[in-house]
Amino acid sequence: MDLSTIDIAVFSGYCFLIISLGLFVSRRKKGHEETSADYFLAGRSLPWWAIGASLIASNISAEQFIGMSGSGYAIGLGIASYEWIGAIGLLVVAKYFLPVFIKTGIYTMPQFLEIRFDNRVRTSLALFWLLIYIFVNLTSVLYLGALVLKNVLGVPLVYAIIGLALFSAIYSVYGGLKAVAWTDVVQVTFLVFGGLITTYLVLKEIGGGEGFITGFNNMLAVAPEKIDMILSRDHDQYKYLPGIGVLIGGMWMANLYYFGCNQYIIQRALAAKNIREAQRGMAFAGFLKLLLPVLVVLPGIAAFVLGAEIDKPDDAYPWLLSNFIGPGLKGLVFAALIAAIVSSLSSMTNSSSTIYTMDIYKTFINKNASEKKLVQTGRLASLTFLVIAVLIAPQLRNLDQAFQFIQDFTGYVTPGVVAIFLAGLFWKRATADSALAAAVLTIPLSLGFDLFFPEMAFMNRVGICFLILCAVITGISLAGGKYASVKAIPLERSLFKTGTVFNVSSIIIFAILAVIYAVFW
Numbered sequence: 001m002d003l004s005t006i007d008i009a010v011f012s013g014y015c016f017l018i019i020s021l022g023l024f025v026s027r028r029k030k031g032h033e034e035t036s037a038d039y040f041l042a043g044r045s046l047p048w049w050a051i052g053a054s055l056i057a058s059n060i061s062a063e064q065f066i067g068m069s070g071s072g073y074a075i076g077l078g079i080a081s082y083e084w085i086g087a088i089g090l091l092v093v094a095k096y097f098l099p100v101f102i103k104t105g106i107y108t109m110p111q112f113l114e115i116r117f118d119n120r121v122r123t124s125l126a127l128f129w130l131l132i133y134i135f136v137n138l139t140s141v142l143y144l145g146a147l148v149l150k151n152v153l154g155v156p157l158v159y160a161i162i163g164l165a166l167f168s169a170i171y172s173v174y175g176g177l178k179a180v181a182w183t184d185v186v187q188v189t190f191l192v193f194g195g196l197i198t199t200y201l202v203l204k205e206i207g208g209g210e211g212f213i214t215g216f217n218n219m220l221a222v223a224p225e226k227i228d229m230i231l232s233r234d235h236d237q238y239k240y241l242p243g244i245g246v247l248i249g250g251m252w253m254a255n256l257y258y259f260g261c262n263q264y265i266i267q268r269a270l271a272a273k274n275i276r277e278a279q280r281g282m283a284f285a286g287f288l289k290l291l292l293p294v295l296v297v298l299p300g301i302a303a304f305v306l307g308a309e310i311d312k313p314d315d316a317y318p319w320l321l322s323n324f325i326g327p328g329l330k331g332l333v334f335a336a337l338i339a340a341i342v343s344s345l346s347s348m349t350n351s352s353s354t355i356y357t358m359d360i361y362k363t364f365i366n367k368n369a370s371e372k373k374l375v376q377t378g379r380l381a382s383l384t385f386l387v388i389a390v391l392i393a394p395q396l397r398n399l400d401q402a403f404q405f406i407q408d409f410t411g412y413v414t415p416g417v418v419a420i421f422l423a424g425l426f427w428k429r430a431t432a433d434s435a436l437a438a439a440v441l442t443i444p445l446s447l448g449f450d451l452f453f454p455e456m457a458f459m460n461r462v463g464i465c466f467l468i469l470c471a472v473i474t475g476i477s478l479a480g481g482k483y484a485s486v487k488a489i490p491l492e493r494s495l496f497k498t499g500t501v502f503n504v505s506s507i508i509i510f511a512i513l514a515v516i517y518a519v520f521w
């Protein structure tokens with residue numbers, strides 16, 4: 001895809017804006033020494049709209065624009081369940097998880113596990129998350145982002161990977177979460193409008209000059225098999241979306257894990273001014289989640305209808321950009337793609353360094369580290385993790401559907417993490433030994449199911465492993481005594497009371513989803 005002069009100007013303006021804003025908000029006030037709360041939690045000062053925008057900017061990345069569009073091409077609208085059920089997951093987390101997390105004043109998810117259980121559980125989960133963030137999330141986002149630059153602009157893959165890492169590092173490593181969150185507000189604007197433009201233009205193309213609504217109707221008529229939300233058992237992609245199991249099975253575990261236990265998502269809410277701002281921000285993110293399939297799934301289906309000449313599904317979105325986005329808009333759409341990639345990179349890097357600094361470095365290496373030393377360690381960790389991801393990312397070039405790769409590997413940890421957090425939050429008798437057992441068993445148990453039941457849908461595997469690990473936690477805890485743990489979190493009913501804005505927003509989101517599933521069942 002050749003960029004015109006105006007496209008280059010738009011894209012250059014975007015890059016300048018993000019870097020300038022990131023460096024501006026990162027500047028130090030005279031006489032104020034930057035603390036770990038400033039660097040890792042933006043001084044606990046984020047308003048609801050910044051929380052929601054940053055959360056979605058962190059959530060949307062190349063794995064959505066490229067990976068989920070690829071799955072839209074291969075599977076169809078059913079893949080949108082990740083986003084639409086995710087909107088409900090956000091509301092559940094906001095109402096029942098966040099009040100407890102904010103009450104405890106934590107920086108990280110592993111820190112909560114020490115408060116509720118012990119340091120063994122904290123450390124084991126911290127190591128799990130670091131491995132996944134660095135070797136799965138960061139590397140896959142870098143690879144998919146570089147794939148866009150390679151396919152669209154012809155930039156060699158390795159140089160594209162290095163360039164994206166440098167762009168992210170320029171402002172996020174120095175500025176921390178404050179720089180990440182405030183630039184995300186701009187990033188999400190670019191990615192939403194850029195994504196809408198792409199969807200509009202490709203649907204208009206399918207409409208044959210009669211408008212995008214006609215194009216949407218034509219797409220439904222030409223490829224009805226791509227519109228089903230619930231796949232039948234004989235569908236060739238059933239392994240990825242196992243029918244009704246999507247609505248009642250492992251998808252819920254995936255969403256509770258991602259939005260309720262995932263450091264680089266929940267960290268924005270932990271940085272809120274107060275619980276009301278955090279919950280409103282999550283509700284705002286829920287509305288944006290409803291929109292995401294329009295941006296990332298419909299284009300993939302459209303590429304299928306248009307007969308895209310591609311080698312693998314993940315090439316669908318770059319193919320659309322190369323063939324259907326005209327001069328003057330390419331720069332904006334391209335900026336949207338890069339915004340999605342860079343915002344996620346920055347978020348994952350910052351959250352990985354937060355876990356390393358607060359859960360590993362401060363706990364085991366330097367327990368008496370000063371605030372200044374913690375910030376320095378966080379910056380060094382961010383750079384180190386980016387370098388590791390840059391070295392590994394090129395090895396992912398043989399993937400077919402990267403989105404499924406990410407879900408599969410994350411799914412090894414998901415059952416144990418969700419079981420541990422649910423027990424820790426809501427069952428006073430859950431013991432540290434039971435949580436540690438679940439943490440140790442989650443990966444071997446998931447791998448065992450993969451080995452002995454290779455045809456089982458990974459989502460069903462996640463659900464079954466979750467139930468088994470819940471049984472393990474229950475059995476060990478009951479065997480350990482008859483009384484509540486001395487480290488149980490005291491919960492009062494008033495803690496879960498939510499405001500009118502959040503309640504009304506929740507009702508609207510549920511109503512919209514009910515209509516969507518009723519129409520496209």
